[in-house]
Amino acid sequence: MQIRNTLPQLRNYNISPRLLFAAGLVALFVAIPLGYIFFRAVTGGEEVWLRLLQTRIWKLLGNTLLLAVTVTGGATLVGVTMSFLTERTDLPGRNIFRWMLAMPLAIPAYIGGIVHLTLLRPRGGLIPQLLASWFGQPVPTPSPLGFGGAAFILTLFMFPYVYLLSGAAFRSLNASLEEASRTFGRSNWQTLWEVTLPALRPGITAGALLVALDVLAEYGTVALLRYETFSSAIFVQLAGRYDRSAAAVLSGVLIVLAVIILWGEIRLQGQARFTQMDSQWRPAPTLPLKKWKVPAFLLVSLVVFSSLLVPVIVLAVWSVQALLDPAALASIMRSGSQTFGNYVWNSLWASGLAAVLAVLLSLPVALLSVRYPNKLTQAISRFCQVGYAIPGVVIALSLVLLVNRYLPFLYATPLIVVMAYVLRHMPQAVRASESALNQLSPSMEEASRTLGRTSIQTIFQVILPLIVPGLLAGAGLVFLTSLKELPATLLLRPAGFDTLAVRVWIWASEGFYIQAAPAALLLVVASAAPLYFLLRREQIFR
Amino acid sequence: MQHVSKKMFGVLFVLALLVSACGGGTAVPLGNVPATEAGVPVENEAGVSGDLVIYSGRSESLIQPVLDAFQAKYPNVKILLKSGSNSELANALIEEQANPQADVFVTTEIFTIQSLYQQGLFASYRPVGADLLPAEFIGPDDSWVGLTRRARVIMYNTELVSADEAPQSIFDLTDPKWQGQIAAAGSTNGGMQAQIAAMRQLLGDVDTQEWLVGLMANDVTFFGGHTDVRKAVGAGEFKLGLVNHYYYYLQLAEGSPVGIIFPDQGEGQIGLISNATSAAIVKGGKNVTAAQAFLDFLISEEGQKLFAEGNYEYPMLPGVALREGVEPLENFRLADVNVAEAALDLNGTLDLMEAIGLP
Numbered sequence: 087m088q089i090r091n092t093l094p095q096l097r098n099y100n101i102s103p104r105l106l107f108a109a110g111l112v113a114l115f116v117a118i119p120l121g122y123i124f125f126r127a128v129t130g131g132e133e134v135w136l137r138l139l140q141t142r143i144w145k146l147l148g149n150t151l152l153l154a155v156t157v158t159g160g161a162t163l164v165g166v167t168m169s170f171l172t173e174r175t176d177l178p179g180r181n182i183f184r185w186m187l188a189m190p191l192a193i194p195a196y197i198g199g200i201v202h203l204t205l206l207r208p209r210g211g212l213i214p215q216l217l218a219s220w221f222g223q224p225v226p227t228p229s230p231l232g233f234g235g236a237a238f239i240l241t242l243f244m245f246p247y248v249y250l251l252s253g254a255a256f257r258s259l260n261a262s263l264e265e266a267s268r269t270f271g272r273s274n275w276q277t278l279w280e281v282t283l284p285a286l287r288p289g290i291t292a293g294a295l296l297v298a299l300d301v302l303a304e305y306g307t308v309a310l311l312r313y314e315t316f317s318s319a320i321f322v323q324l325a326g327r328y329d330r331s332a333a334a335v336l337s338g339v340l341i342v343l344a345v346i347i348l349w350g351e352i353r354l355q356g357q358a359r360f361t362q363m364d365s366q367w368r369p370a371p372t373l374p375l376k377k378w379k380v381p382a383f384l385l386v387s388l389v390v391f392s393s394l395l396v397p398v399i400v401l402a403v404w405s406v407q408a409l410l411d412p413a414a415l416a417s418i419m420r421s422g423s424q425t426f427g428n429y430v431w432n433s434l435w436a437s438g439l440a441a442v443l444a445v446l447l448s449l450p451v452a453l454l455s456v457r458y459p460n461k462l463t464q465a466i467s468r469f470c471q472v473g474y475a476i477p478g479v480v481i482a483l484s485l486v487l488l489v490n491r492y493l494p495f496l497y498a499t500p501l502i503v504v505m506a507y508v509l510r511h512m513p514q515a516v517r518a519s520e521s522a523l524n525q526l527s528p529s530m531e532e533a534s535r536t537l538g539r540t541s542i543q544t545i546f547q548v549i550l551p552l553i554v555p556g557l558l559a560g561a562g563l564v565f566l567t568s569l570k571e572l573p574a575t576l577l578l579r580p581a582g583f584d585t586l587a588v589r590v591w592i593w594a595s596e597g598f599y600i601q602a603a604p605a606a607l608l609l610v611v612a613s614a615a616p617l618y619f620l621l622r623r624e625q626i627f628r
Numbered sequence: 629m630q631h632v633s634k635k636m637f638g639v640l641f642v643l644a645l646l647v648s649a650c651g652g653g654t655a656v657p658l659g660n661v662p663a664t665e666a667g668v669p670v671e672n673e674a675g676v677s678g679d680l681v682i683y684s685g686r687s688e689s690l691i692q693p694v695l696d697a698f699q700a701k702y703p704n705v706k707i708l709l710k711s712g713s714n715s716e717l718a719n720a721l722i723e724e725q726a727n728p729q730a731d732v733f734v735t736t737e738i739f740t741i742q743s744l745y746q747q748g749l750f751a752s753y754r755p756v757g758a759d760l761l762p763a764e765f766i767g768p769d770d771s772w773v774g775l776t777r778r779a780r781v782i783m784y785n786t787e788l789v790s791a792d793e794a795p796q797s798i799f800d801l802t803d804p805k806w807q808g809q810i811a812a813a814g815s816t817n818g819g820m821q822a823q824i825a826a827m828r829q830l831l832g833d834v835d836t837q838e839w840l841v842g843l844m845a846n847d848v849t850f851f852g853g854h855t856d857v858r859k860a861v862g863a864g865e866f867k868l869g870l871v872n873h874y875y876y877y878l879q880l881a882e883g884s885p886v887g888i889i890f891p892d893q894g895e896g897q898i899g900l901i902s903n904a905t906s907a908a909i910v911k912g913g914k915n916v917t918a919a920q921a922f923l924d925f926l927i928s929e930e931g932q933k934l935f936a937e938g939n940y941e942y943p944m945l946p947g948v949a950l951r952e953g954v955e956p957l958e959n960f961r962l963a964d965v966n967v968a969e970a971a972l973d974l975n976g977t978l979d980l981m982e983a984i985g986l987p
Contacts, residue, residue, distance in 0.1 A: 142982075208849075310852075312850075324716075324719065417688070417689050417692065420692065421692065421709055421711065422682065422695060422707045422708055423699070424708075424709070486723055487723065490723055490724065490726070490727055491726075494727040497727055498727075576712070577716075577720075579710070580708075580729065581681040581683065581709060581710035581729065581730065582679075582681070582708030592711055595853060596687055596688070596689075596853045597851070597853055597856035597859060598689070598855065
């Protein structure tokens with residue numbers, strides 16, 4: 087991060103107008119959904135605003151905020167606890183736990199929700215039924231439906247964001263920081279609260295931010311567990327009514343909410359900067375858990391069990407059942423003229439293409455903001471990251487109308503789905519490209535230019551080859567999240583273009599969980615593979 | 629429909645071919661069939677090919693066998709299916725009006741299709757054999773055609789509820805003695821939406837709202853679809869379920885202890901609420917020939933048999949046998965609902981559900 091400040095000499099080169107133009111075009115592309123929703127919300131008509139203001143908005147706002155706050159708090163608590171236990175203590179099996187705690191990222195929350203719903207549903211769930219047959223009478227069990235259930239499920243499948251980012255922070259923490267605290271007479275606990283956790287704050291807030299924005303954008307899980315938030319209400323307005331103004335108005339409110347969160351993050355990050363001197367860096371020592379060893383082990387096991395093992399095992403069992411049942415198998419294999427192979431292929435190529443496009447589009451933006459940092463280029467970069475704030479359903483809404491009206495040849499082609507993925511997941515590509523460029527010393531470029539290469543030649547012959555691994559990481563992230571994407575795909579897919587995520591959703595929403603399982607399992611496996619390589623490459627786990 | 633084996637399709641298919649071959653000579657007076665179709669025998673599939681885009685609000689497992697049979701008959705057609713909720717697909721159709729993508733829209737009730745007709749989304753086409761259907765199930769200007777009828781019934785778990793005990797009216801479902809024991813489909817389900825629309829027309833908003841509020845006060849569990857409901861009642865999680873009639877038969881076929889009540893048959897009661905699945909050809913669709921062939925097929929004896937046999941529905945075409953064991957609709961007094969009128973106020977129905985917060 088600090089490298090950027092050592093770059094002023096680069097400002098001697100003028101910003102390439104071509105680069106600025108390209109980055110500007112990308113920003114314009116990203117601006118489309120925002121501009122559209124703003125336009126529609128404003129011109130939505132007084133009547134729609136009044137109707138929504140009188141009843142819906144306040145309830146939805148309350149619901150959404152309550153869920154976002156609860157899940158962010160829960161995910162932060164679980165994530166930080168887990169990273170503390172696996173990074174800083176002598177927890178048995180922590181090397182394996184590190185992987186198992188990160189892997190729920192490969193499981194879309196709605197799939198986890200389907201599994202837990204089947205297990206825990208009041209009366210009908212497998213666990214309540216089992217308990218009832220053991221004790222001869224119904225035993226009250228917590229319901230996965232409604233607010234409690236949604237908060238539980240989302241926390242379970244979103245904590246890995248916080249876990250990964252705070253884990254990285256734990257690992258990079260210098261031993262001397264805590265040693266100094268103890269030298270001044272602080273106890274271990276005091277050190278943890280007063281020194282260690284504040285030092286981790288940037289990592290934790292970054293993770294919490296991702297969780298909060300994800301909750302705002304979440305559709306599948308809340309719809310499944312019947313807890314209404316802005317995102318699900320927008321979907322209902324879109325699907326149930328023949329008037330899209332209400333959906334636009336709700337989207338506008340949601341965007342404002344997300345921008346507030348983004349702004350809050352920037353403020354928080356700005357206040358917390360910790361500089362570490364690399365030359366003296368030593369890893370912090372491992373704390374012995376002693377009598378807490380068993381409880382800590384059980385706690386971590388419980389989290390791993392419910393967020394990873396239960397979903398994967400249940401999906402695997404269902405998949406076997408589905409494969410053994412000829413009727414179920416037949417319905418899995420075909421819908422219309424599409425086969426299971428089509429769904430897999432559609433998922434893979436659409437997500438793959440989105441990953442490539444997102445990275446390519448992120449390049450000019452990242453080059454500009456890293457090499458020519460000023461207010462304008464920073465603004466363009468930030469702007470391209472607002473996609474985090476726009477849920478898939480809103481992006482779909484904007485594309486449906488715009489493309490249908492102005493680019494009808496694109497409408498009802500798979501490309502519009504890819505376009506939605508790119509818009510939605512651009513931020514991951516931009517952040518990855520920026521971080522890859524940040525790690526590249528500008529002296530390489532200077533040397534290239536001194537040797538007479540033009541700036542374009544420098545980009546293609548020097549910069550790109552060196553940052554390809556970093557770009558691949560960004561592409562991997564976009565691929566992973568596109569694979570799981572649900573609401574935009576549901577709304578935009580042309581007939582005969584179903585993805586694994588869509589199939590899981592259609593089957594599960596009709597109650598055919600067995601049929602949904604193979605697709606869900608495959609989706610998890612296909613997401614786990616790139617995730618595994620990403621975590622290895624980033625040296626998050628050694 | 630999953631339990632219907634491939635073999636059975638084969639048998640049905642052969643049967644249907646025989647039937648249509650025998651019936652080939654008896655020309656049915658064809659109304660305003662387009663000239664290109666009129667002279668061509670029904671069995672000639674040569675001209676039908678290309679992509680056929682179907683938007684379907686029907687449960688996929690219930691329409692797939694019909695698609696398969698159509699495909700077998702017209703091997704040159706490639707079927708592209710988009711499944712979703714009725715309203716979701718209706719919205720897509722409206723959005724695509726200037727740039728139509730679908731050839732055929734299939735839905736589980738009449739309200740959506742009637743409302744889309746009013747917005748001018750459908751092409752007029754009178755399918756071969758349409759004259760044999762009840763006139764009330766042909767859309768105005770031949771804009772849509774009814775496929776099958778479904779009745780709204782109460783199913784119960786016979787191990788938990790005796791036949792005498794079971795409620796005989798949908799209004800009994802608000803009786804506190806069933807508190808927490810009832811499952812139904814929620815506000816996003818076409819069958820439920822249609823029932824509420826019908827009740828609004830029969831009883832007015834106030835009474836309908838009272839009934840819905842009563843259901844919610846009775847802790848009725850609302851699922852996204854009826855498959856969950858029938859499975860839950862079959863497994864004994866709930867004593868009662870409010871479903872379409874065939875869900876009872878599907879569950880019975882799985883060996884569950886379930887019974888069925890065709891409600892509100894008594895003196896002064898509203899009668900059995902029923903609805904019809906329907907299909908229409910989208911105006912401006914790219915493959916009109918295949919779309920017309922598909923509609924013909926849906927209401928042909930072969931297509932109707934598939935709906936009846938595979939899904940226990942009431943075929944629209946008279947004379948097609950019900951699946952064994954299915955109680956004929958004629959045995960019941962039906963609720964007096966003017967579908968076309970009820971459809972005029974789809975938004976009112978949605979508003980009502982939204983206002984009381986039906987899940």
